[in-house]
Amino acid sequence: MCSSADAFENDICPVKDDLLGAMYRASEHGLPQLIASVAPDVRAMLALFCYHRSHLHALALSIASSCTERDLVAVGGRVGSTLFALSRNARQPHAPSQHGQRKPITLSTKPLSTFVPLDDLADDEEAALVPA
Known part of the structure; x- marks a missing residue:
């Protein structure tokens, strides 16, 4: 386990992946x-x-x-203070990840943007330059 304060600032998980996965499940x-089983300072991180x-x-x-x-607060400053307050007001305990409890993922069914094909654009510009 990593117990340095740099773990929070460098966004490195302060425990081994196996332990984090076990906690998640x-x-x-x-x-x-x-x-x-985790030391108090590492637990805060x-x-x-x-x-x-x-x-x-x-x-x-x-x-x-x-x-x-x-x-x-020592590890996270204001964010740590906010997290402390939220954790004391939390009403639901951690629930293990299960398919039925996940938020649904929504995907767009329409194109994000439409583009005029370059060939059509070139033809339109040439037609505008040619006198009628």
């Missing part, structure tokens, strides 16, 4: 044990790391709820 009963990723917000709140405000 953990049930609401197993998650507190995994969180408790991990909470802020997860908070910066929208798909990990619920996990960030669960982790932050086990942190002190002092640790979160």
